[in-house]
Amino acid sequence: MSGSSTVPVVLLATRTYPPEVNAAAFRLGALARALARRAGVTVITSTPAAHAPTIRDAAGVKVKRLPALRDRGGNIRGYVQYMSFDVPLLLRLIARRFSVAVAEAPPTTGAVTAVVAALRRRPFAYYAADVWSDGVAAVGAPRLVVGLMRSMERFVLRRAACVLSVSDGVNERLAALGVDLAHVTVVGHGVDTTVFTPLAPASGDGAYFVYTGTMSEVHRPQVLVEAFASIAPQHPDLTLRFYGQGVYEQELRDLSEHLVPGRVEFGGVIAPELAARQLRGAVAALVTLAPGTGYEFAHPTKAYAAAACGTPVLYAGPDEFGAIVRENDLGLAVSHDPSAVADAMERLLKDRELGATERERPRRAQWAADNVSLEAVGARAADAVLALAGLPRTAGRIEQDQGPSVRPVQEPPS
Incomplete structure (x- = not known):
């Protein structure tokens, strides 16, 4: 191993990392913290966005x-933006010594890391x-772009000594791309249950529903x-x-002003601690996935942040994730339809009025603590990475035959 005779050195390449406020940054931060307990860790990432909090x-x-x-x-969204990170990344990676390299999407970053790891004869995750x-x-x-991206993603996945997956749904798609599932470790995808907690101070300024996170084509929160x-x-x-941002934000603002002027608020990107306050005080957290996008297997992490606060989820979208909501009584799951969503909003308002929301809060929060802890996810991912450097595993794996009640979660690319 390079870097030390006893301690492996892990090089982590990712365009997003704390203090960025998104699911990818959270999971990479958890992985880095877990790796640092047993190895040297260097993260090569981007300069954070102007609106990112200071940490x-x-x-x-x-x-x-x-x-x-x-x-x-x-x-950093779009091919020009990706290359603005990946080209200098190549130079940074070549200049560094490491035992194991880890890359996060997009596949362009994965391809750069895979090539450098091959040149240095080091394993790549x-x-x-x-x-x-x-x-x-x-x-x-366009179909050509999709084809090129799929070819690049297949190249990256097939050259990885280890692939960290978040769910059985992702595994199915990996298998379709020709990935040997013997090289895949399911680690889950969780939320920070020390920040998203029922003990978070509630935003006590009236009754409201709240949506936190990306407003994209995959979600269609209109x-x-x-x-x-x-x-x-x-x-x-x-x-x-x-709260958040995305390609549909302006359309949502325009639609709100047209249908219900003055009744819909947009707060931009906020720190996790502030998001927890908003979730803790809400009637319900709103979560959407649009049907027919080919992304029905996605499991939005914002739902689990709400559950960790003990707040009910109102999910509108395909039934795969809806089954998770129903089977664990995390709230209500309905179709991606305004009438169905409106009916569910009325039911959740009644639950709040009758005290059911508060009675269920401890149970929902405990479910999240037991099943979707971000630190546990980071430990499992770190075990898989460090196994490539010859270190023994210390964290428990997620069983492959688990039912929907504990299926890991994920967020579509932003």
């Missing part, structure tokens, strides 16, 4: 940041929190505004809140 890097983790192009929402080419197809990219508009006249003090 200290985790103890034992060296973070090297590269400037990269971002879109108007502050995201790829974190497949989703199948990126499925997401590209879901947002309507259905929430349409549903809210149909019940708003009966509940004059009720509001709808959106």
